[in-house]
Amino acid sequence: MSENLIDAMANLEEDNALALVKKKLMQGETAYEIVEQCRKGVEIVGKRYSEGTYYLSDLVMSEAILKDVMEIIEPYFPNNGIGTNESNGVQVVMGTIEGDIHDLGKNIVIYLLRSSGYRVRDLGVDVTPEKFVEALKETGANIIGVCVLLTFCIGYVKKLIDRLAETGLKDKVTVVLGGYPVDEQVKAYTGADYVSNDGVKALEIFEQISRG
Ligand code: B12
Structure with missing residues (x-):
């Protein structure tokens, strides 16, 4: 043992x-x-x-x-169970990319965000660009968290970010990409604004973005 x-x-x-x-x-x-x-x-x-x-x-x-x-x-986790998790007014849309059903890491990040006051719309797993775009329009969120674990789904992240550009959302929305395989190379390839394969660092990134 x-x-x-x-x-x-x-x-x-x-x-x-x-x-x-x-x-x-x-x-x-x-x-x-x-x-x-x-x-x-x-x-x-x-x-x-x-x-x-x-x-x-x-x-x-x-x-x-x-x-x-x-x-x-x-x-x-801090802020939990003691009624202090007041909203900080920041809305985030989050999901695991099309083709990928891994969600444990995403759920941890959502948990950390919610307990820090973020309002998170969780789109679940295997999320298509259309669903992300729809949720961004519905919620007015200007931060999107995308989870990818399967390397062969990294292309779908690029497809999503291209879609954001086509719909005029790319300049209004900050894309944070997370998951085991992400690094600077993946960031450059996909066009994501930030990458993190560590939940706590991810929270720091969200804090930095929302402080402007
Ligand atoms: C558990 C697991 C599964 C579970 C998933 C359960 C679930 N509900 O998520 C099950 C059994 C379902 C599964 C299925 C498969 N899996 Co799997 N799986 C894993 C495993 C062992 C762990 C993943 C995990 O949960 N880690 C723990 C979490 C906490 O860590 P994390 O995801 O990295 O998250 C952290 C950070 O990355 C970051 N983070 C995560 N998300 C986000 C999002 C944002 C926005 C930000 C900022 C940060 C962030 O914060 C988190 C906390 O620190 C990995 C191995 C690995 N090294 O990752 C393989 C792995 C990802 N799986 C793999 C494979 C191949 C598969 C299958 C294709 C297997 C099969 N033959 O069917 C299927 C895929 C099905 C599909 N279409 O998605 C491969 C992928 C290889 C590759 N090159 O792409 C891996 C790497 C295993 C391996 N070494 O071969 N899998």
Whole structure:
């Protein structure tokens, strides 16, 4: 049995991982630190899957464990459960790009945003450019968060941003792209304004944008 949370997640030791999360909370580690360790563990699950030592069922298992972890730590995020999460007036539209159904990371970011006062319209997964455009028009949001995990869906992000340009929204809306494979190269290729593969940094980016 692993004593380290990253390893417990990577080895899919469900009960152990949940016990370690509770212990870490008692010891004063922050919810952010714990999420990051879990993310690293799940990243190892992904590596083992691509190397062929783990199967699809193991990816599904990692999803289940991460969901259970989130249930435990949700009340420990700042501003939560004490009635202070007043709206900051900033509206965001968020979704996972067309073709991609990964949403655990997106949901964490939405959670962080909402608990910091953002109003987030969550469009879910496999979201087409048309749905994003429609939601931007409906909500009047000027920030859009797009999640992509599958490298072969990065082209759809470019398609979305091209669509924003065609509809005249590109200059009015700031695009923040997130997910495991995003980097400066992906940013340049897609035309996104910001990229982040870290939820806490993502929150900092949103804060920076909304401060103007
Ligand atoms: C769990 C998982 C699944 C689960 C997803 C469950 C769910 N509800 O999301 C299931 C089992 C369904 C799944 C399915 C598949 N998966 Co999968 N999956 C993973 C795994 C192991 C972890 C992803 C995850 O949740 N990580 C934990 C979260 C917390 O981290 P995160 O997503 O990076 O999010 C953080 C940041 O990126 C950032 N962030 C995230 N979103 C956003 C959004 C914004 C706006 C911002 C600013 C920031 C931000 O903040 C988050 C918190 O820090 C990854 C491995 C990996 N390295 O990522 C493979 C992985 C992504 N999957 C992969 C594959 C191939 C698939 C399948 C095609 C498998 C198959 N044969 O069917 C299908 C795809 C189906 C589809 N059409 O989408 C590959 C992709 C390879 C590639 N080159 O594209 C990976 C990399 C595994 C691998 N190494 O091969 N998968």
